Amino acid sequence: MNASAPGGTGLPRTPPCVRLNRAKARGRGLALTLMLLCALTPRAWAASIEERMAPCLACHGDRGQSTNPEVPSLGAQTSPYILIQLFLFRERMRRLDIMNDAVKGFTDDDLRAFADSIAKLPAPAPTGDPTDPARMERGRALVHQYRCNVCHNGDLAGQNNVPRIAGQREDFLLKTMREYKGSIRAGYDASMAEVLQPVADADIVDLAYFVARQH
Amino acid sequence: MYRAQISVAKFALSIGLAGLLVTTVASKLCAQQAAEPPPWKQGQPAAIADSKLAPIAPPPLPTAADKLPLDKLKVKDGFKIEVYAAGVPNARTLRLGDKGTVFVSSRLQDKIHAIVTKDGKREVKVIASGLYRPNGIALHKGTLYIAELYQISKIEKIEDNLDNPPKPTVILGDLPKDEPHGWKYLSVGPDEKLYFQIGAPCNICMPSERHGKIYRVGLDGKGLEVYAYGIRQIVGMDWHPKLKQLYFSENSRDWLSEDVPEDKLNRVTQPGKDNFGYPYCHQGNFADPEFGWGHSCSEFSKPLALLGPHSAALGMKFYTGDGLGNQYRNVIFLARHGSWNRTVKVGGDVVVIRLNGDGTFRSMEPFITGFIQDNNYVGRPVDVLPMKDGSLLVSDDFNGAVYRVSPAGGHVAEK
Numbered sequence: 001m002n003a004s005a006p007g008g009t010g011l012p013r014t015p016p017c018v019r020l021n022r023a024k025a026r027g028r029g030l031a032l033t034l035m036l037l038c039a040l041t042p043r044a045w046a047a048s049i050e051e052r053m054a055p056c057l058a059c060h061g062d063r064g065q066s067t068n069p070e071v072p073s074l075g076a077q078t079s080p081y082i083l084i085q086l087f088l089f090r091e092r093m094r095r096l097d098i099m100n101d102a103v104k105g106f107t108d109d110d111l112r113a114f115a116d117s118i119a120k121l122p123a124p125a126p127t128g129d130p131t132d133p134a135r136m137e138r139g140r141a142l143v144h145q146y147r148c149n150v151c152h153n154g155d156l157a158g159q160n161n162v163p164r165i166a167g168q169r170e171d172f173l174l175k176t177m178r179e180y181k182g183s184i185r186a187g188y189d190a191s192m193a194e195v196l197q198p199v200a201d202a203d204i205v206d207l208a209y210f211v212a213r214q215h
Numbered sequence: 216m217y218r219a220q221i222s223v224a225k226f227a228l229s230i231g232l233a234g235l236l237v238t239t240v241a242s243k244l245c246a247q248q249a250a251e252p253p254p255w256k257q258g259q260p261a262a263i264a265d266s267k268l269a270p271i272a273p274p275p276l277p278t279a280a281d282k283l284p285l286d287k288l289k290v291k292d293g294f295k296i297e298v299y300a301a302g303v304p305n306a307r308t309l310r311l312g313d314k315g316t317v318f319v320s321s322r323l324q325d326k327i328h329a330i331v332t333k334d335g336k337r338e339v340k341v342i343a344s345g346l347y348r349p350n351g352i353a354l355h356k357g358t359l360y361i362a363e364l365y366q367i368s369k370i371e372k373i374e375d376n377l378d379n380p381p382k383p384t385v386i387l388g389d390l391p392k393d394e395p396h397g398w399k400y401l402s403v404g405p406d407e408k409l410y411f412q413i414g415a416p417c418n419i420c421m422p423s424e425r426h427g428k429i430y431r432v433g434l435d436g437k438g439l440e441v442y443a444y445g446i447r448q449i450v451g452m453d454w455h456p457k458l459k460q461l462y463f464s465e466n467s468r469d470w471l472s473e474d475v476p477e478d479k480l481n482r483v484t485q486p487g488k489d490n491f492g493y494p495y496c497h498q499g500n501f502a503d504p505e506f507g508w509g510h511s512c513s514e515f516s517k518p519l520a521l522l523g524p525h526s527a528a529l530g531m532k533f534y535t536g537d538g539l540g541n542q543y544r545n546v547i548f549l550a551r552h553g554s555w556n557r558t559v560k561v562g563g564d565v566v567v568i569r570l571n572g573d574g575t576f577r578s579m580e581p582f583i584t585g586f587i588q589d590n591n592y593v594g595r596p597v598d599v600l601p602m603k604d605g606s607l608l609v610s611d612d613f614n615g616a617v618y619r620v621s622p623a624g625g626h627v628a629e630k
Binding site for chain 1: 271325347393
């Protein structure tokens with residue numbers, strides 16, 4: 001129980017069983033040790049990463065797909081991107097009370113474990129709302145004009161620290177792009193503020209429409 | 216797509232209707248139709264179809280000391296490199312206090328750290344937090360000056376208060392709040408004034424009256440004036456030890472091409488008048504395809520040297536000591552953070568720039584290399600800092616670490 005990391009506030013830290021859960025996949029020999037450790041650990045520590053993720057999935061959707069307005073789907077999101085966001089929430093550099101509270105006291109290893117687990121959720125399905133071909137065509141052209149496809153990847157599934165946006169909730173895409181443009185949401189770096197600086201709101205609307213409908 | 220079909224048709228014609236070949240071409244066309252790209256890919260320039268060029272944000276958590284890429288970093292023969300301090304998240308600008316404290320800024324996180332050496336042990340401590348993009352720091356007569364995105368503040372007698380430092384006091388507020396190129400570099404000039412830039416709030420655009428300039432202001436925040444015009448973004452400045460002129464590295468625009476334009480080394484020779492060309496002219500000889508019409512590069516102050524395309528030339532300092540040997544006296548050490556907007560990465564090194572007696576450029580050569588391995592970053596150098604013992608520190612914002620370079624043979628000469 002010597003898990004130490006900066007930012008610890010005395011709140012629950014990663015119990016050995018959680019860290020070992022990840023190792024379990026690598027070797028069954030650990031299984032017994034794991035069971036013993038978990039059995040010997042105080043009750044508060046005993047929760048598996050899956051159990052600890054339950055409150056996240058209650059809002060973000062348990063199959064990677066959110067059904068709540070302006071709450072993002074997290075399925076198949078890239079792990080490095082999730083790690084950055086969880087870090088920003090923990091350090092209160094990205095302010096949202098519910099998220100700041102959710103990760104308060106998390107250790108660095110907690111953040112890594114959650115990022116890795118969330119990234120394994122299935123990708124969200126694109127919105128089932130009716131599709132207007134003309135708007136799709138405009139959105140497709142804008143994706144290329146503003147080079148979204150270069151960083152977010154051709155299929156908009158993201159890469160490394162650049163997030164998956166394909167199939168994201170349209171309302172969340174809209175809100176996020178407007179916040180970046182208005183410097184309301186500070187990204188970890190200034191990339192999105194720079195990209196969105198010349199983009200008109202009408203284009204943002206069409207981009208969100210198109211991106212939300214990508215697999 | 217249409218053009219491709221025409222060229223295929225021309226090709227077919229040119230081969231003179233040789234039956235077999237025509238059949239081959241036709242069958243290839245059919246195969247192409249069968250494997251038609253998905254709708255989102257149509258019209259995408261072929262050259263960037265598989266491109267994954269993207270800004271590379273460093274991991275938010277610093278790399279553990281034993282995982283730092285020291286074995287990958289190659290320093291010039293006769294020198295050695297070691298870890299000075301690990302666990303300095305997003306380590307950016309380096310500054311030295313009179314009592315030997317090393318101050319380290321951050322661009323993406325909200326803190327400034329101090330590295331204190333006591334009884335041979337180094338300790339990294341937070342001395343300011345809750346700051347916004349505090350990239351620029353400067354030390355002058357015991358006072359730490361901090362340039363955040365939109366304001367400049369100070370903490371007096373900082374080295375006497377490292378364990379319980381007071382909150383910074385704002386001396387200049389209300390700077391633009393634009394995120395792009397909003398982070399600052401800060402330097403104190405020989406005239407005891409603060410120098411900083413307000414970068415262009417974009418990759419390429421017509422900046423407003425307030426943007427794209429170097430400013431200077433008194434240490435009390437009074438007397439703000441423009442020092443130079445036409446800059447895009449600066450993350451490194453220093454003063455020529457003899458000529459007392461301001462030298463600075465400048466990052467040029469992206470997305471024009473792989474190789475043009477290059478980043479620049481500039482020098483201000485006409486304070487308040489020099490215009491370095493942005494957004495009209497890049498690298499001193501290339502008019503911008505959009506904003507350059509009606510302008511000639513001859514209207515603008517020329518760069519002293521070109522520092523590589525997209526190479527992200529950042530922190531630079533004149534080295535006035537003799538701890539690294541005579542051939543390094545009065546050279547510029549400059550950290551190239553490395554490119555993102557280029558297929559084959561360039562930069563990712565610390566270079567030595569030698570000048571002629573009149574301050575013009577003579578040569579540039581690598582000093583520390585190896586931050587790029589297999590076209591990926593294992594670290595990214597940001598700033599350099601000559602120490603009193605003659606060694607050279609280098610910050611790495613990717614790993615959150617500071618390295619130290621000294622002669623391989625033993626201790627560097629004490630001053």
